[in-house]
Amino acid sequence: MSRGRKCFCGLLVAVRTSWTHKNLGRRFKAYKFYKFGTRHTGCNYFEWVDEEILDWQRDVTNVLIAEKHRLATDLRLVQAKLECTENLKRSLSQQLDNIEKKKWKQNEFIARQQNEQISVVVAACIVVSVVVSVVVVKLIG
Numbered sequence: 001m002s003r004g005r006k007c008f009c010g011l012l013v014a015v016r017t018s019w020t021h022k023n024l025g026r027r028f029k030a031y032k033f034y035k036f037g038t039r040h041t042g043c044n045y046f047e048w049v050d051e052e053i054l055d056w057q058r059d060v061t062n063v064l065i066a067e068k069h070r071l072a073t074d075l076r077l078v079q080a081k082l083e084c085t086e087n088l089k090r091s092l093s094q095q096l097d098n099i100e101k102k103k104w105k106q107n108e109f110i111a112r113q114q115n116e117q118i119s120v121v122v123a124a125c126i127v128v129s130v131v132v133s134v135v136v137v138k139l140i141g
């Protein structure tokens with residue numbers, strides 16, 4: 001590779017890679033601002049770097065590119081599913097929080113009711129014991 005090669009207008013040439021079907025992945029040297037497939041070819045300086053691609057190389061490259069696109073699609077699907085799962089997880093976590101809060105409130109309510117019941121039983125016991133004491137005192141004395 002001759003570094004410092006200049007095109008017809010004296011600019012350093014750029015090594016680029018062709019992505020056309022016929023010359024897939026084949027590198028070439030051209031005018032610095034050369035745009036493939038357009039008329040912007042500058043001074044028309046053009047030179048292949050790589051040898052012509054063989055059919056099997058082109059086939060393999062095409063298969064690999066197709067595979068790459070398939071994998072990219074798969075990746076997007078997996079990412080979408082992951083995002084969906086994350087949303088579900090957040091929603092479930094929120095629901096769980098709400099359930100925990102309800103449970104906590106119910107436990108508080110039950111504890112308060114039990115305290116009230118105990119108070120009623122204690123009060124009843126006091127009344128009964130006073131009545132029994134009065135009766136006993138009257139019977140004995």
Ligand SMILES: [Zn+2]
Nearest residue numbers: 007008009043
């Ligand atoms: Zn030029």
